[in-house]
Amino acid sequence: MSLPRRHVADYFYPELTAIAVAPHGGVCSSEVTGFPDRQVQQAVFDGENDDPGLLANARATCAACPALAACRQFAEVSLDDTTFLAGTTAEERSLSARRAPRTRHRRAVVERMRRAGVTIPDITFYTGYPTRSIEADLARSERDKTARIA
């Protein structure tokens, strides 16, 4: 009997989590008030229920969460594009990332992934960034590092 092959996403999980670690101790990991039941709560934080009243409750939950600062940082640097994090939906984060300087964001993501040992083709695969842009970002960050040392 042969062992099942690991999916590529499982294989890369350690590298991808090195980019940013999801916060521990979040209030949303236990049952909180304001949701009809635990499943509905889970669906809202999983980004599968965008009922305005429930989202308002999720925002209030995040505002009182001791892990809010870490969660906000995770939301900014991770590649998460589905879940409700740090009081924001994935769509809201995507809109604000579009307004923010895109290039700076891409450079930060590329640099973190390379530091974690992810190859350029895999960065392209996971982020959708063009290979040329990734190579240019890495070359630029090398130049910046050299300039800082000199």
Ligand code: SF4
């Ligand atoms: S800030 Fe919100 S999403 Fe993040 S851990 Fe806390 S309750 Fe969960």
